[in-house]
Amino acid sequence: MKQSLATGRGKASKPAGKAAGSAASRWSLPTPPTSYGEVDDGKICRHLRIAPTATLQELKRAVLQGYEDQYTPAEITLFSCKYDDKPKPIRTDRQCATALSYQPDWADLRVGDPGGAGSVLLVVSAMSDLENELLVLPAAWSSTEETLLRDLTPPQGASAAAAAALPVVQSLANAQPSLFDPLPLPAIVDDWLAQVREAPQSLADLLASDRPVAAAGRNAICVQPLVGAGGRGETQLFDGLHAFLVAFFDGTPVRLLEPIELSIDKGRRRASVGGRPVAWRDECPVSGEAMPHGQLSAPQLLDALKPKVLRGGGSSGGGGGGGGGGTRVRGAVLPQDAFCVLGVTLIDLFCGDDDVFTGGLASLGSRTGVFSFHRYSSGAGGAGAAGGAGGAGLALARACKTAAHEIVHMYGIGHCVHRHCLMNGCGHLLEDFAAPAHLCPVDLAKLAAVLGSRCDLRRRYEALLAFCEAHPDGFAEHARWLRSALARIEAAPPARPAAVATQPPPSQPPAAAAVRGQGPRKRDAPEGRSAASAVQTSVDLLSSDDDAPLVKRIAARMAKGE
Numbered sequence: 001m002k003q004s005l006a007t008g009r010g011k012a013s014k015p016a017g018k019a020a021g022s023a024a025s026r027w028s029l030p031t032p033p034t035s036y037g038e039v040d041d042g043k044i045c046r047h048l049r050i051a052p053t054a055t056l057q058e059l060k061r062a063v064l065q066g067y068e069d070q071y072t073p074a075e076i077t078l079f080s081c082k083y084d085d086k087p088k089p090i091r092t093d094r095q096c097a098t099a100l101s102y103q104p105d106w107a108d109l110r111v112g113d114p115g116g117a118g119s120v121l122l123v124v125s126a127m128s129d130l131e132n133e134l135l136v137l138p139a140a141w142s143s144t145e146e147t148l149l150r151d152l153t154p155p156q157g158a159s160a161a162a163a164a165a166l167p168v169v170q171s172l173a174n175a176q177p178s179l180f181d182p183l184p185l186p187a188i189v190d191d192w193l194a195q196v197r198e199a200p201q202s203l204a205d206l207l208a209s210d211r212p213v214a215a216a217g218r219n220a221i222c223v224q225p226l227v228g229a230g231g232r233g234e235t236q237l238f239d240g241l242h243a244f245l246v247a248f249f250d251g252t253p254v255r256l257l258e259p260i261e262l263s264i265d266k267g268r269r270r271a272s273v274g275g276r277p278v279a280w281r282d283e284c285p286v287s288g289e290a291m292p293h294g295q296l297s298a299p300q301l302l303d304a305l306k307p308k309v310l311r312g313g314g315s316s317g318g319g320g321g322g323g324g325g326g327t328r329v330r331g332a333v334l335p336q337d338a339f340c341v342l343g344v345t346l347i348d349l350f351c352g353d354d355d356v357f358t359g360g361l362a363s364l365g366s367r368t369g370v371f372s373f374h375r376y377s378s379g380a381g382g383a384g385a386a387g388g389a390g391g392a393g394l395a396l397a398r399a400c401k402t403a404a405h406e407i408v409h410m411y412g413i414g415h416c417v418h419r420h421c422l423m424n425g426c427g428h429l430l431e432d433f434a435a436p437a438h439l440c441p442v443d444l445a446k447l448a449a450v451l452g453s454r455c456d457l458r459r460r461y462e463a464l465l466a467f468c469e470a471h472p473d474g475f476a477e478h479a480r481w482l483r484s485a486l487a488r489i490e491a492a493p494p495a496r497p498a499a500v501a502t503q504p505p506p507s508q509p510p511a512a513a514a515v516r517g518q519g520p521r522k523r524d525a526p527e528g529r530s531a532a533s534a535v536q537t538s539v540d541l542l543s544s545d546d547d548a549p550l551v552k553r554i555a556a557r558m559a560k561g562e
Contacts, residue, residue, distance in 0.1 A: 249451060
């Protein structure tokens with residue numbers, strides 16, 4: 001049976017791409033990627049072209065055309081958002097003008113304007129099944145080649161590693177035909193850029209930020225398996241993930257730690273990790289949906305793993321910058337030589353009573369995260385990493401992308417709006433599955449800068465290719481891309497002394513300095529639709545001041561590494 005992203009009303013949809021409206025405004029229904037399967041009409045967003053000078057009433061009338069004029073303008077409320085996860089209502093013409101503006105941070109993303117000079121392409125998403133509250137956001141087009149080259153160029157005073165990587169990333173950025181697909185436009189309401197407006201992050205932005213820095217003697221990336229009773233034989237996925245990360249973070253030590261066994265007492269509905277309690281459940285309290293495979297509380301599991309700060313002492317486990325003399329407490333697993341640790345498990349996770357499931361959780365301040373393989377073997381419902389539609393090879397390929405994405409975040413690298421890239425955000429699992437496994441040139445330049453001189457980009461690609469060729473089940477497509485990238489590097493002209501930017505790119509607004517990692521807002525499940533299909537999960541583990549569940553919309557502030 002074909003996996004459906006959502007089922008429900010079954011309202012007949014207009015043909016995809018059919019336009020309506022006057023010359024002043026035109027709307028269309030996008031076609032979701034075929035990998036999404038069957039998509040209910042209620043989850044498809046609308047694309048709307050309109051003049052940036054439109055009044056609120058004009059915008060409402062244009063939006064309503066895309067929703068069959070089922071309401072009057074007075075009966076709907078339009079919302080917009082910027083950097084945070086709280087959509088705000090548009091109530092005045094001035095607020096409307098702000099919502100339609102690409103300034104200041106998206107000035108470079110306003111391209112591809114086939115509708116005529118000066119029009120704005122909006123993504124419109126229904127915030128509930130009633131379709132009387134609608135979120136409107138400008139569409140983020142891929143940045144121009146000029147902006148791409150500007151944003152990957154190191155600023156004056158950048159490290160030698162950043163300058164040394166410049167010839168390679170420039171050769172990749174200049175490749176014709178391009179190695180990097182354009183940034184996809186959102187097709188359904190849960191897609192990442194149908195939900196949030198991310199500020200672009202250049203290499204100069206990253207280097208100027210107050211971010212976690214891996215110090216000498218404290219730069220290892222650790223992978224911590226968390227297994228159920230008798231699960232120590234489940235090593236294939238953990239070993240494969242470790243081998244991929246070794247190649248991905250070339251030159252940085254990546255260690256696979258000894259498994260920690262999770263002691264689960266189903267009768268008491270709890271587990272124990274290193275002597276610390278973690279809640280366990282077999283159903284979702286709000287929806288009543290049975291979870292016979294069992295789920296662990298991600299927030300409590302993360303709390304059991306991350307280092308603690310004792311009163312009067314430093315951070316246990318060699319935390320960055322803390323005073324010495326800290327004492328390790330039970331459950332803390334960040335080794336003294338580690339920059340970060342990612343706990344990985346085959347057991348499903350949840351965050352709250354109203355969450356069907358969550359992909360994982362992380363804390364930037366403690367550089368600790370947890371992540372589950374469970375949902376990575378099939379569609380949005382997932383059947384467990386060891387089986388299901390995709391099998392272990394596909395589950396490993398999907399999980400490797402997510403684990404690498406989250407560890408890259410821990411270095412202070414935000415989401416990408418330059419090209420279709422591993423560092424794009426994700427609003428649900430199917431969008432994550434469709435993401436590429438490679439970094440765009442800007443994010444590759446950032447990775448080289450944060451890893452330092454120990455990272456060699458050509459050697460990194462060769463190591464990743466060797467891994468992919470050894471694991472053809474799930475990695476064949478990435479292997480083909482890597483061969484193309486290596487051929488382009490080989491064909492590039494001899495490297496000249498690396499240039500640096502004479503002027504830094506425009507600085508981001510304060511609020512954009514590090515708002516990252518938002519997931520989808522929740523939609524009420526209509527009658528006849530299961531909570532499992534109504535609630536999608538983001539796969540972005542990054543948190544900030546608080547530990548934020550993926551299934552909930554989060555705003556991860558990375559400016560101060562908190």
